[in-house]
Amino acid sequence: MLTLKETLRAVLYERLNTIYPVAPEDIDFLYPPQAKFGDLALSLPMPLAKKLRENPRAIAKKMAGEIGALPGVVRTEVAGAGFINLFLDRDSFFRERLASAGRSALRPEERKIIVEHTNINPNKAAHIGHLRNACLGDTLVRCLRAKGETVEVQNYLDDTGVQVVDVVFGLMELQGKNIADLDGIERFDYYCWDLYARTAAYLESHPESRGRKAEILKGIEHGREPESGMAFAVSRRIARAHLRTMERIGAAYDVFPCESSILGLKFWERAFALLKERRAIHRAEDGPNAGCWVMKVEDEDDREKIIVRSDGTVTYVGKDIAYQLWKFGLLGRDFYYEPFAETDGRTLWISTAVPNDRTVGFGGGSRVYNVIDARQAYLQKVVVQGLRALQYEAEARKSVHFSYEMVALSLRSLKYLGIEATAEESAKGFVEVSGRKGLGVKADDLLDLLERKAGAEVDKRNPDMPEADRRKTAAAIARGALRYFMLKYALNSLIVFDVDDALSFEGETGPYLMYTSVRLNSIFRKLSEREGRDAAAPAAKAAAEGKALESVSEAERDELWDLISTAAKLEEEVLHSIASLEFSRLAKFAFLLSQKTNAYYHRRPVLAEENEDIKNARISVLFYVRDGLKKALDLMGLDIPERM
């Protein structure tokens, strides 16, 4: 549809620009709400009516004549307040779609795109909030790659931050453990989940222990043992646990840039020098921020953000500005890297400050997406302003905060966790997830629950399937259920996580989409098994002759056309999703297409159809639709099992 629209736009512009004051981008198409209004509609007469101070309907009538014959359009019709409805030549459109299989109308626009997502503090197990981040980030990556972009996926490891410090404090001070003891701890991420919550509470109620905590922090930052080695061991072990968790939902990364490397290679000092040199920050001489290096925040009032504290230490924002500069290749230096893990033959690298002679390099993107929840909008704004203050205007514009609302827990979910809600929480109706309080559903627990439930269904329906295949299928269903659940909400919608809702496999869910495709595949498998048919042949024939729809009844032709024209919108849905970062749109699209498909094959048998021409028409259309569905599910990270 994208290709056709572009063609039509060019033709229309050429014919109309001498008659009306129009630019090519004014010529836009919308999809009519009903089939009787055609396949595409031009609303151009209406904005023109405003400009020309004429009746839109009259303009539409006149324009329809001036347009004349259009390629791929069999007739036009003036309707409503001033729409020009276009009716497409269905056979030729379908033929073109089939012929273009494997070709993409999408083109990359950037040299290299960096997507940073997940970014969990490496001090405890991942929870549902982190899953939303990873699902959104990974889907963005998949869509960008489908568009043809070169994408680098980063997962920032804050391995020297206060959260890690808390766990190190807990291990050393509360439990008297040393590095060697860590190996004996099973399920380390779960262990730290509890320990972190306990330590945070302990530190809260024992103010006298803050001195020791500060010591540990300093020790870690300056590489002193044993604190430093402890932090290193904790963060690496947890990072591996996160990697396994995210593997379960199909999210993967290229590199883990570490805060310890930023400190070790003095990236901040370099950034600080730049900031001072370009006068992006200045030292406050008096007032409440006296002695600090501050940056002006573009706000209504004269707000200042502290970048360097009066004791000379740098704030989180400062480090983030340095990191952002590196992502754009503006720092003039890179980390060193070591292999961290191997997945599907690809190496995941982790940064290090220790020089080596490996030649891998990262960063230096032309566009950067930071997938971070909405609560950090202010800080992200300051970071972008830092770029601006350094006169990196182009980079500032291409620094995108991919912001989404957080995940909270429903009161029902609290009960499931065995936690009593306070009166305030009951009134609110939900509770914020908090790693610090140990309040949340762990990602792996949720996935386990989903897998168990899916497994029971798979066992019931496929008793003959080998055990290993059933477990694999259950895992795929769990992943699909979770990913779709995280994707189907708009970004600014707070997800009040409810275990029962998330566990549902019916209605608008990932398993529904998967099921539709599995059944579709099953039809094609049977075509080949029972009848020895090459399922691609009717489509190939239709692509060559273009008369696929001729043999079916008028009513069914409309049904088939509805499927074709819906499936043909995939590419523009992808573009729209990327532009708006609203992947709920892609999710809705895939669901709609699945619904139409499901309803169709329920009504129209394929295998049992006796009329060969009708049968071939059905096969060729479903062949095309199946391809679109598969692509859409793949973009969302949903696998299609053999059976389910």
Add this chain to the structure above:
RNA sequence: GUGCCUGUAGCUCAGCUGGAUAGAGCGACGGCCUCCGGAGCCGUAGGUCACAGGUUCGAAUCCUGUCAGGCACGCCA
């Protein structure tokens, strides 16, 4: 206090760069397995699009105000 976001069916949410009769899922009610897999299909009921103004040929969508809710605003990250 300032800034950002949200208010649409009983519930959860789409639709929002203005366009033709406001849609889905869940729940409720009623149907459909001699037929490619019932994680499915078909149907019924259910809406002053928070409220009040404004702009427009046209507003759920844009603007202003009111009410209600959420989030952010630290020499934490």
